[in-house]
Amino acid sequence: xxxxxxxxxxxxxQVPPIYSIIxxxxxxxxxxxxxLLNNQTSIYSDSTLKKSTxxxxxxxxxxxxxxxxxSTSIKKENCIILANSNNKKxxxxxxxxxEKLITIxxxxxxxxxxxxxxxxxxxxxxxxNKSQNFKLPALKIxxxxxxxxxxxxxxxxxxxFSVSTIKKYLRLMSYYKMNILHWHLTEDQGWRIAIDKxxxxxxxxxxxxxxxxxxxxxxxxxxxxxxxxxxxxLNINIIPEIELPGHSQAAIAAYPHLSCxxxxxxxxNDWGVFKEIYCAGNDSVFTFLEDVLNEVxxxxxxxxxxxxGDEAPKYRWENCKKCQKRIKQNNLKDEHELQSYxxxxxxxxxxxxxxxxxxxxxxxxxxxxxxxxxQSWRGTKGGIExxxxxxxxxxxxxxxxxxxxxxxxxxxxxxxxxxxxPNELNKNERKLxxxxxxxxxxxxxxxxxxxxxxxxxxxxxxxxxLWTNENESDFEGFKKRLQNHYPILKIKExxxxxxxxxxxxxxxxxxxKLNIKLIKGSNELELKYKWGNTTNYIKYSEDSVIENNSxxxxxxxxxxxxxxxxxxxxxxxxxxxxAKT
Numbered sequence: 076x077x078x079x080x081x082x083x084x085x086x087x088x089q090v091p092p093i094y095s096i097i098x099x100x101x102x103x104x105x106x107x108x109x110x111l112l113n114n115q116t117s118i119y120s121d122s123t124l125k126k127s128t129x130x131x132x133x134x135x136x137x138x139x140x141x142x143x144x145x146s147t148s149i150k151k152e153n154c155i156i157l158a159n160s161n162n163k164k165x166x167x168x169x170x171x172x173x174e175k176l177i178t179i180x181x182x183x184x185x186x187x188x189x190x191x192x193x194x195x196x197x198x199x200x201x202x203x204n205k206s207q208n209f210k211l212p213a214l215k216i217x218x219x220x221x222x223x224x225x226x227x228x229x230x231x232x233x234x235x236f237s238v239s240t241i242k243k244y245l246r247l248m249s250y251y252k253m254n255i256l257h258w259h260l261t262e263d264q265g266w267r268i269a270i271d272k273x274x275x276x277x278x279x280x281x282x283x284x285x286x287x288x289x290x291x292x293x294x295x296x297x298x299x300x301x302x303x304x305x306x307x308x309l310n311i312n313i314i315p316e317i318e319l320p321g322h323s324q325a326a327i328a329a330y331p332h333l334s335c336x337x338x339x340x341x342x343x344n345d346w347g348v349f350k351e352i353y354c355a356g357n358d359s360v361f362t363f364l365e366d367v368l369n370e371v372x373x374x375x376x377x378x379x380x381x382x383x384g385d386e387a388p389k390y391r392w393e394n395c396k397k398c399q400k401r402i403k404q405n406n407l408k409d410e411h412e413l414q415s416y417x418x419x420x421x422x423x424x425x426x427x428x429x430x431x432x433x434x435x436x437x438x439x440x441x442x443x444x445x446x447x448x449x450q451s452w453r454g455t456k457g458g459i460e461x462x463x464x465x466x467x468x469x470x471x472x473x474x475x476x477x478x479x480x481x482x483x484x485x486x487x488x489x490x491x492x493x494x495x496x497p498n499e500l501n502k503n504e505r506k507l508x509x510x511x512x513x514x515x516x517x518x519x520x521x522x523x524x525x526x527x528x529x530x531x532x533x534x535x536x537x538x539x540x541l542w543t544n545e546n547e548s549d550f551e552g553f554k555k556r557l558q559n560h561y562p563i564l565k566i567k568e569x570x571x572x573x574x575x576x577x578x579x580x581x582x583x584x585x586x587x588k589l590n591i592k593l594i595k596g597s598n599e600l601e602l603k604y605k606w607g608n609t610t611n612y613i614k615y616s617e618d619s620v621i622e623n624n625s626x627x628x629x630x631x632x633x634x635x636x637x638x639x640x641x642x643x644x645x646x647x648x649x650x651x652x653x654a655k656t
Contacts (some may be wrong), residue, residue, distance in 0.1 A: 092212030093200040095556035098542035106213035117146040120157035127187040224510030225541040226255030231263030249309035252536035264341035265326035278328035283342040321387030335395035356397025385435035415441030450579040487574040526571030577632030
């Protein structure tokens with residue numbers, strides 16, 4: 076796409092503009108000039124855009140303490156103009172910034188909101204030292220998302236996170252144009268959502284004995300409604316996950332009659348897959364779940380409810396008279412078809428309430444419910460199977476999208492290489508892949524600082540994959556833009572982690588000698604090492620020869636003069652036979 080541009084005088088040559096937008100716009104043309112945003116700037120729109128205009132005025136006042144003046148006519152300079160676009164894409168926007176005017180054309184309120192997030196990134200990049208005049212670099216952007224579903228799963232069951240943390244993450248997600256929070260609320264290790272009809276779910280199911288201490292908490296209905304409204308203001312929809320039939324030991328601990336045995340169980344206090352699941356042969360289980368889902372629907376207005384469906388061992392069902400009777404009565408082949416019966420029954424109930432289900436790819440086993448959306452986590456196979464059967468799919472394979480995995484397993488470049496649409500799908504099947512999610516399971520994430528270090532900066536890579544990169548990839552360009560986001564993340568109180576494993580300690584056998592080598596994770600990193608308890612680190616280069624000592628070798632990585640990642644170490648014990656034949 077080629078844009079024509081009127082030449083204007085550059086008055087700010089001494090400070091080059093920064094255009095480090097993430098996710099990168101679909102079309103961007105730069106110009107080395109600036110628009111100056113200040114309290115004299117006016118804003119104009121016609122009567123059809125009152126809501127979007129008020130929202131932009133409110134956001135700029137809140138973020139930058141600038142009071143835009145609402146104008147009844149278009150000004151020739153120092154003015155923001157909002158206009159309608161005929162583009163049919165819901166989140167489409169055009170942003171034109173010149174030395175005198177800012178023009179925003181969008182197809183919906185969502186488009187204006189995303190235009191504002193692009194403006195805010197430009198303001199933050201170019202005004203780290205804030206003044207009365209905020210600089211905005213001149214440019215032309217045409218932008219829209221490649222995928223409808225751009226999500227993040229946050230597990231608040233294994234470890235609980237406060238409403239303030241949830242809101243922080245919603246703000247950060249909207250800043251990077253993510254639009255779905257998949258909120259994991261029920262598990263073996265804790266039930267986190269208040270249900271009026273079943274108070275034991277929170278009095279007993281929300282707490283577990285962990286290292287002889289009681290751990291747990293829950294969200295009240297008012298807190299969840301508050302979060303939903305806050306997310307709505309940021310154009311984010313929340314999908315609650317109510318796990319069934321497995322991962323349900325916390326509910327069973329609260330109400331033992333929901334299990335196959337009826338015995339008393341405790342809320343799980345370790346990790347893994349547990350055999351205590353909802354009894355599929357007991358109608359009171361379905362009554363319970365329908366009651367729970369009725370209250371869930373009152374809180375969460377979005378059209379989807381996630382019902383889990385993963386990791387449901389069949390041992391209890393195989394040995395339960397009621398479950399075996401259900402199999403026989405419904406002419407089911409086995410326990411896998413019994414799970415399909417379970418899922419389809421819940422799906423039918425939710426459909427009667429105007430809702431559709433999402434489930435992990437195990438819901439394919441025994442037969443898939445019509446209109447169910449499959450979230451493919453065990454690779455991409457589940458998503459491919461769903462699309463080929465005519466069902467929609469969300470891609471979040473462990474290979475690229477599990478942010479609880481260490482940086483050694485899934486580094487920034489690995490996330491950025493993710494392509495949600497498998498090559499095996501034809502043109503029509505490709506349309507059924509509605510997007511992807513990054514999943515953050517919290518078995519080993521105890522607090523907000525650890526959460527930040529796991530999610531960032533990898534969330535930014537996923538955001539760009541789902542907004543921009545359906546096919547093409549420019550990791551080096553992304554990485555360069557990312558460096559300008561670290562100061563902003565710091566201001567936003569994000570304790571972000573690292574991009575890549577900083578260093579590996581390697582050994583090389585050569586001529587019956589052992590050479591110790593340090594391998595940098597990235598070219599811009601610097602390495603220093605020391606042996607044992609010696610106080611001084613020695614700078615390492617590729618030409619360095621590390622003396623072979625018995626003891627422990629410690630390596631610290633540095634980036635831009637600052638420590639990068641944790642110290643890594645390796646013990647060595649040298650003797651005459653080392654490296655010899």
